[in-house]
Amino acid sequence: MWEPQLVSHCSKVPRNVNLEKLRSGYLFPEISRHEAEHLQENPDASLIRLGIGDTTHPIPDTITLAMAEHVRGLSTIQGYRGYGAEQGNMALRKAIAGKIYQDMGIKADEILYRTEHNATFLAYSCFWDPMLPWLYKTHLSLVIVGQAGELEEETGKYGNIIYMNCGPENNFFPNLWAIPRTDVIFFCSPNNPTGHAASRQQLKQLVEFAKANGSIIVYDSAYAGYIRDGSPRSIFEIPGAKEVAIEISSFSKFAGFTGVRLGWTVVPEELKYSNGFPVIKDLNRIVCTCFNGASSIAQAGGLACLSTDGYQALCNVIDYYMENAKILVDGFKSLDLNVYGGKNAPYIWVHFPGLNSWDVFSDFLKKTNIVTVPGRGFGPAGEENIRISAFGQREHILEASRRLKLYL
Amino acid sequence: MWEPQLVSHCSKVPRNVNLEKLRSGYLFPEISRHEAEHLQENPDASLIRLGIGDTTHPIPDTITLAMAEHVRGLSTIQGYRGYGAEQGNMALRKAIAGKIYQDMGIKADEILYRTEHNATFLAYSCFWDPMLPWLYKTHLSLVIVGQAGELEEETGKYGNIIYMNCGPENNFFPNLWAIPRTDVIFFCSPNNPTGHAASRQQLKQLVEFAKANGSIIVYDSAYAGYIRDGSPRSIFEIPGAKEVAIEISSFSKFAGFTGVRLGWTVVPEELKYSNGFPVIKDLNRIVCTCFNGASSIAQAGGLACLSTDGYQALCNVIDYYMENAKILVDGFKSLDLNVYGGKNAPYIWVHFPGLNSWDVFSDFLKKTNIVTVPGRGFGPAGEENIRISAFGQREHILEASRRLKLYL
Numbered sequence: 001m002w003e004p005q006l007v008s009h010c011s012k013v014p015r016n017v018n019l020e021k022l023r024s025g026y027l028f029p030e031i032s033r034h035e036a037e038h039l040q041e042n043p044d045a046s047l048i049r050l051g052i053g054d055t056t057h058p059i060p061d062t063i064t065l066a067m068a069e070h071v072r073g074l075s076t077i078q079g080y081r082g083y084g085a086e087q088g089n090m091a092l093r094k095a096i097a098g099k100i101y102q103d104m105g106i107k108a109d110e111i112l113y114r115t116e117h118n119a120t121f122l123a124y125s126c127f128w129d130p131m132l133p134w135l136y137k138t139h140l141s142l143v144i145v146g147q148a149g150e151l152e153e154e155t156g157k158y159g160n161i162i163y164m165n166c167g168p169e170n171n172f173f174p175n176l177w178a179i180p181r182t183d184v185i186f187f188c189s190p191n192n193p194t195g196h197a198a199s200r201q202q203l204k205q206l207v208e209f210a211k212a213n214g215s216i217i218v219y220d221s222a223y224a225g226y227i228r229d230g231s232p233r234s235i236f237e238i239p240g241a242k243e244v245a246i247e248i249s250s251f252s253k254f255a256g257f258t259g260v261r262l263g264w265t266v267v268p269e270e271l272k273y274s275n276g277f278p279v280i281k282d283l284n285r286i287v288c289t290c291f292n293g294a295s296s297i298a299q300a301g302g303l304a305c306l307s308t309d310g311y312q313a314l315c316n317v318i319d320y321y322m323e324n325a326k327i328l329v330d331g332f333k334s335l336d337l338n339v340y341g342g343k344n345a346p347y348i349w350v351h352f353p354g355l356n357s358w359d360v361f362s363d364f365l366k367k368t369n370i371v372t373v374p375g376r377g378f379g380p381a382g383e384e385n386i387r388i389s390a391f392g393q394r395e396h397i398l399e400a401s402r403r404l405k406l407y408l
Numbered sequence: 409m410w411e412p413q414l415v416s417h418c419s420k421v422p423r424n425v426n427l428e429k430l431r432s433g434y435l436f437p438e439i440s441r442h443e444a445e446h447l448q449e450n451p452d453a454s455l456i457r458l459g460i461g462d463t464t465h466p467i468p469d470t471i472t473l474a475m476a477e478h479v480r481g482l483s484t485i486q487g488y489r490g491y492g493a494e495q496g497n498m499a500l501r502k503a504i505a506g507k508i509y510q511d512m513g514i515k516a517d518e519i520l521y522r523t524e525h526n527a528t529f530l531a532y533s534c535f536w537d538p539m540l541p542w543l544y545k546t547h548l549s550l551v552i553v554g555q556a557g558e559l560e561e562e563t564g565k566y567g568n569i570i571y572m573n574c575g576p577e578n579n580f581f582p583n584l585w586a587i588p589r590t591d592v593i594f595f596c597s598p599n600n601p602t603g604h605a606a607s608r609q610q611l612k613q614l615v616e617f618a619k620a621n622g623s624i625i626v627y628d629s630a631y632a633g634y635i636r637d638g639s640p641r642s643i644f645e646i647p648g649a650k651e652v653a654i655e656i657s658s659f660s661k662f663a664g665f666t667g668v669r670l671g672w673t674v675v676p677e678e679l680k681y682s683n684g685f686p687v688i689k690d691l692n693r694i695v696c697t698c699f700n701g702a703s704s705i706a707q708a709g710g711l712a713c714l715s716t717d718g719y720q721a722l723c724n725v726i727d728y729y730m731e732n733a734k735i736l737v738d739g740f741k742s743l744d745l746n747v748y749g750g751k752n753a754p755y756i757w758v759h760f761p762g763l764n765s766w767d768v769f770s771d772f773l774k775k776t777n778i779v780t781v782p783g784r785g786f787g788p789a790g791e792e793n794i795r796i797s798a799f800g801q802r803e804h805i806l807e808a809s810r811r812l813k814l815y816l
Contacts, residue, residue, distance in 0.1 A: 013622065015690065075467050075468065214420025292669065
């Protein structure tokens, strides 16, 4: 008896062509796959994960107590709150303005809270031609919304993006005057992955360059709390920056909120489109229309982070991570390797001239059971490097340092 | 002495032309403005807010206890967690599959968690021509990403959107066969604002229509927990829906999580683009690349909502709101008004033939001190109606009902 072949139904909706331009999986799932394979071949291996750069230290009590109190209040008539202000509670906006941006003249109204990824929020506006120094997720978000242009298979670069190489050869700062104009300049300091914090002089150049070109800087300061050497913790420490920059930051690495989810964006009133319209008005509208604000619980935690006690406790946690970084930097240096970062950021960047970064990654994993991140994962300019995260319990960091010296 | 005039710097970045197509402010801030004006003129007015449709009842203890326990655990080495899975914890994905979609064959892998607004997540993919029956925020998100087309000033409609009018004249379900094909059909049941839950027969028609046209249904079931009359609580109760539908839902109205922020999206493996590629693969990639998942605290709460105790406690809260709805419906009916909704949703929709909905809104506010929502705020088809929310403390609902009878 003849049976009709089962042909499954397909919609007539075409796939977003931009998604077809994405290559390979997202970096960290890819690393996890390598990890899993390694563990399958070496079931007894004791892995030390210095890869993804996730915070590991418990959140100080004073902060989780504030969140728990808020949460339990939601079970009372007096304490129950539903929708909050889409831009974040005014108390929290004021606390950021006062504590993080004191003396920079940033107003509470210029601060918008978020949970979603930085890049998503901005890519959502999708009105800019970008230039960026390897901001991994920003990169991919721009591809998806069609702003990145065509992929050049050979180089792995996208046609509408200007790549600014930052390495030891230029003190991790691009030669701006050799770069064509773009609408937007993405800049991250302290930098992920290199761990370099831009100096005041470098940032002055960046602001001048943006002003001369009429560009907007999107400045990612997620690691500002790790700066130790007096480099600026905000682009708004630079005179004139308010007319040319948006700053994007987060409680993730500052307060161990990678799972709690809370971030903010500063858009000064002085920042204007070419027609004179203030950018803050549009981004405020986008926040109110397209996002419904961050969790009220996370916001209660954010407020506690900025209290005197909370802030001090967080500084102690950051000191702990930075001591980790020092141990790792010393370990690599003792091997005569080219080591960067680790002084103003929890990331260490190690250069292996002429080597493929995935090969170095695999070699590390095989010989030391330490998980790192291949530099290539951050973009074409990351090749020949690996990134090591200083997040971790001290005992693991010390053990990692021991293994480095023993097996490399 | 001549002084140069201060000319402020403008960037050379053009404004996103799509943002120029948005008209007037977002609905609820607009309503708040009217409220504030009314209070200024009538400082002693005792307002009853049945506008925005925000939950008001405390969250059951069992759920906030689970969240508080999770939060406090973040202060311990054993309990600390950083980044979670971008799609949500597997335990929570399994709980939704088992509890909300039992007998519908939805797999945990087909469920993606979110915090951001439904529409944002989908508009981010920006690859669809839409058709929608007044989904307010979806509407505006599509405008911003440029999918809505040009605004026709006269009608307030956008050129690339087909509007499906749903009212008492068609039992709140469009005449599908009179509608041109679109890539995507946005459909919300129980409907916000009309409070109508589509019948099984109506949803079968919808699925057939989508299948015949090769369209994708984006089905918003945020109010499914309020259905009382046996109407489907999910599009996936309809045979064949997996090949044509995405379902979008939320803990906001089901669990009073409007401030806690937690939602989910179901994308069946069977749903495919015209080229046969599964849609879930792209949306999974977008979630992993562009969003970093929902707050782990909210997720701990979500899991508690789906426990036996938590679920029962939430059903009791919903019963409370639905008793509110009954009181309000009875109040309006006693005035001989055309009243809809309130049976399967916490919204009541009242028709005032020939009247301007903002006028009705203002009249209500002036005469009764009750805040409602003018139907026009939900789109052109909402004119002549107002929406009343049944969220509120019982005493306020009873007082509102009393005022209706007294002043109208």
